[in-house]
Amino acid sequence: MTSTNSGRYEQLIKDYQTEYRPQREWSEGRGFFLILGHFLVGVAAGAWLFGLFFQDKISLLAGFVLAGLGGLAHLANLARPERFILMMLRTATSWVSRGFWGLTLFLIGSVIYLPSLMFSDTFWQSDSVIADVGVVFSIAGSIIMMAYMGFVYTASKAIAFWNSTLHPVLYISYALRGGAAAHLLSLAFQGEAVSGGSDILIFWIAVTVTVIVLWIFEIQGALTSGEEAAVHSVHDILAGRLALYFYVGILLIGLFVPVFLMAGIIAPLSPTLFALIGLTSVAGDFFMKFSSIKAGVFSPVRLYSGNNRRATRRRKI
Amino acid sequence: MRWGMVIDLKRCIGCYGCQLSCKAENGTPPGVFFARVHKQEEGQYPTAQTTFLPVLCNHCDDPPCVDVCPTGASFVWEDDGIVDIDADKCVGCRSCMMACPYSQRFLNDDPQNYYGDQGATPYEQARVERHQTGVVMKCNFCRDRVRNGQDPACVENCPTIARYFGDLDNPNSEVSRLIRERSGFPLHPEKGTNPNVYYLPA
Numbered sequence: 001m002t003s004t005n006s007g008r009y010e011q012l013i014k015d016y017q018t019e020y021r022p023q024r025e026w027s028e029g030r031g032f033f034l035i036l037g038h039f040l041v042g043v044a045a046g047a048w049l050f051g052l053f054f055q056d057k058i059s060l061l062a063g064f065v066l067a068g069l070g071g072l073a074h075l076a077n078l079a080r081p082e083r084f085i086l087m088m089l090r091t092a093t094s095w096v097s098r099g100f101w102g103l104t105l106f107l108i109g110s111v112i113y114l115p116s117l118m119f120s121d122t123f124w125q126s127d128s129v130i131a132d133v134g135v136v137f138s139i140a141g142s143i144i145m146m147a148y149m150g151f152v153y154t155a156s157k158a159i160a161f162w163n164s165t166l167h168p169v170l171y172i173s174y175a176l177r178g179g180a181a182a183h184l185l186s187l188a189f190q191g192e193a194v195s196g197g198s199d200i201l202i203f204w205i206a207v208t209v210t211v212i213v214l215w216i217f218e219i220q221g222a223l224t225s226g227e228e229a230a231v232h233s234v235h236d237i238l239a240g241r242l243a244l245y246f247y248v249g250i251l252l253i254g255l256f257v258p259v260f261l262m263a264g265i266i267a268p269l270s271p272t273l274f275a276l277i278g279l280t281s282v283a284g285d286f287f288m289k290f291s292s293i294k295a296g297v298f299s300p301v302r303l304y305s306g307n308n309r310r311a312t313r314r315r316k317i
Numbered sequence: 318m319r320w321g322m323v324i325d326l327k328r329c330i331g332c333y334g335c336q337l338s339c340k341a342e343n344g345t346p347p348g349v350f351f352a353r354v355h356k357q358e359e360g361q362y363p364t365a366q367t368t369f370l371p372v373l374c375n376h377c378d379d380p381p382c383v384d385v386c387p388t389g390a391s392f393v394w395e396d397d398g399i400v401d402i403d404a405d406k407c408v409g410c411r412s413c414m415m416a417c418p419y420s421q422r423f424l425n426d427d428p429q430n431y432y433g434d435q436g437a438t439p440y441e442q443a444r445v446e447r448h449q450t451g452v453v454m455k456c457n458f459c460r461d462r463v464r465n466g467q468d469p470a471c472v473e474n475c476p477t478i479a480r481y482f483g484d485l486d487n488p489n490s491e492v493s494r495l496i497r498e499r500s501g502f503p504l505h506p507e508k509g510t511n512p513n514v515y516y517l518p519a
Contacts, residue, residue: 008426009347016353025411025424079409079424079451086388086406096412097387156415157381157508298420301355301504303326303370303516 020232020297023159026077027294033076035293038149039178039286040070041103042171045142046179048110050200051186052135057117058186059179064110066182067145071103095155099148106141109134146175159296161233164221170214173207174285180204181281188275201262204281208255233295245291254284319378319398320458321485321513322472323492323501324371328479331356331369338474339373342459344444347431349423351456352471368519371480373471374421374456375504375512376400382413382422390452398513399458407452414453418508422455458482485513 015021026034044066051059075081088104090097112134115123124130150168157163180203187200219238222230236242257280261273331354339345339352355370380400383391390406391413393399414422425448430437437445448454459469463482467473472480483492492515495501501515 009429012348021420023415025414031411077410079411079426080407083388083406083408086390086408087410089389090387093384094387094412096385096410100387152385152412155381155385156412157418157510158415158420162415296415299418299505301370301372301419303357303368303504 019300020229021300022294023296023298026296027290030077030079033073035290037070037073037077038171038293039289040066040073041099041145042149042175042289043178043182043282043285044070045106045145046175046177047182047186048106048138048142048179049176050179050183052139054183056183056186058189059183060110060114060117062182062186063142063179064107064114067103067106067110071107074100074103095148095151098144099152102141102144102148104141105137106145109137109139109141113138146172153293153296156296158298159233160225160227160230160299161222161292161296163225163227163230164218166214166218166221170211170218173211173214174288177204177207177211178282178285180207181278181285184274184278184281188271188278191271201277204258204277205262208281212255227299229297229299232297236295236297237291242291242295245287245294249287250284250291253280254287258284318396318484319486319513320376320463321398321483321492321515322373322458322469323481323483323495323515323517325479325481325495325499325517326368326370326519327517328477329354329369329371330477330479331367332476334474334476335371335373335471335480338470339456342462342470344440344447345423345454346425346429346444346448348429349425349454351421351423351454353421370516371471372419372421372504373514374400374417374458375419375510375514376458377513378511379509381416381418381508381510385412385416387412394460397460397463399460399463400455401457401460402453402455404449404452404454407449409451409453411453418505418510419512422453425450425452425454 025031044063047059047066048063050056051063075084078084087097087100091101113131116126116128116131116134120126147168150171153159153162154165154167180200183200184204219234222234237246258277261277261280267273333354335352336350336354343351345351352371352373355372357368357370359366359368376399378398380391380393383393383400387410388406388408390403390408392401392403394401409424411424414424428445428450430441432438462469468482472482481492481495483490485492487493495517496515499517501517503512503515
């Protein structure tokens with residue numbers, strides 16, 4: 001074996017010797033691109049919806065670019081990216097396939113709609129039928145993009161921590177929070193933060209409270225689910241290998257710093273401050289997705305005899 | 318017809334014969350184990366004991382790995398219920414690995430061999446030709462052998478005859494009889510996958 005492959009093999013053997021084998025396929029190596037992809041398309045969908053609502057070209061453009069990058073990250077996650085077109089085949093049962101369609105719809109819709117805003121003299125007008133079709137496609141794609149990620153994790157039966165039915169709602173909320181943050185950045189870029197940002201700040205606070213409540217419910221659900229693997233994942237996040245990401249990345253950077261800045265304690269609200277709020281919020285969202293995906297551990301394969309559960313401890317393969 | 322397997326935990330001595338014969342039959346690369354044997358400790362001194370739990374793909378009637386596959390690469394053979402993978406369709410997204418409650422799917426990532434710098438042996442070279450890289454692999458009950466009237470390699474090579482293979486749809490088959498008479502049970506029925514691999518209590 002080459003040294004890389006040898007290392008991976010040794011890691012696998014070591015993982016098999018543990019009670020709760022951490023999932024590495026979707027968080028390490030090329031798997032990191034899946035986390036990145038889910039993060040990017042979530043923010044992209046949110047930014048696009050905010051851009052449409054406020055008719056903000058920068059947010060729309062950011063949504064389009066981030067979605068494109070998110071799509072590339074998804075491709076980088078595949079071991080056989082050249083076969084990506086086959087992923088359109090199983091929408092009846094597969095959320096990955098549905099997500100692929102969502103991203104495709106979004107990109108088609110945004111490619112149709114954006115020229116009407118940016119170059120209306122050259123292309124069609126923004127109130128034309130063609131532009132409306134683009135808007136419908138892009139909104140449908142955005143909604144699918146926001147929702148599909150949570151369902152992908154919920155369908156992963158081997159990872160008890162992800163099986164929560166709240167996961168899709170949490171991911172939708174995170175996408176909206178990311179969209180609000182992206183719109184704040186856009187306003188800051190345009191120097192309109194103070195005048196146009198207060199509504200967004202209120203929305204950001206509302207969706208952040210929603211995320212916190214959903215997160216607490218999810219943690220509580222995992223702790224009371226009776227699944228030891230889910231409890232182990234929660235422990236990993238709150239007091240284990242991912243605690244640093246949780247306390248520094250999610251709580252400090254993603255929550256306390258934006259709230260601190262928002263309260264105007266350091267300085268009066270300004271475009272720079274709005275940009276900082278947007279950036280820290282988005283960074284917190286990334287750490288949130290990173291830690292919850294990384295926290296996934298496989299439920300141990302154990303022997304059950306009728307209703308008599310026999311707890312066992314795995315030693316080696 | 319619905320192929321299934323019964324593993325008698327009273328007979329299993331944890332010799333890893335199934336694991337090795339599977340590797341020999343399928344030529345799986347390092348890190349890929351279609352047939353694993355979990356060695357486990359139960360209880361506490363002075364009543365502690367070691368048990369063995371052979372695990373393989375359970376060829377479920379409701380396989381979550383097939384549902385989540387975005388390309389249709391994971392599928393169920395309609396004529397015998399075996400869950401299989403069409404390597405030509407697999408994109409290597411690993412969704413199925415996250416969905417399998419038995420952790421019985423493996424990504425054949427890069428060409429690998431067991432002997433480091435010595436390079437691949439002729440046997441391994443032949444094996445590499447049989448398997449695509451960048452795709453997920455799994456047990457298919459040695460379907461080629463079964464279609465030729467043979468048992469899967471792990472069944473045929475078990476020295477203690479702890480493994481039985483047969484048609485679960487036939488109430489008179491040996492596997493059906495063993496499950497009925499010796500209270501055979503599947504792994505993790507709470508996952509709702511309706512496995513076709515059963516265990517007889519030790």
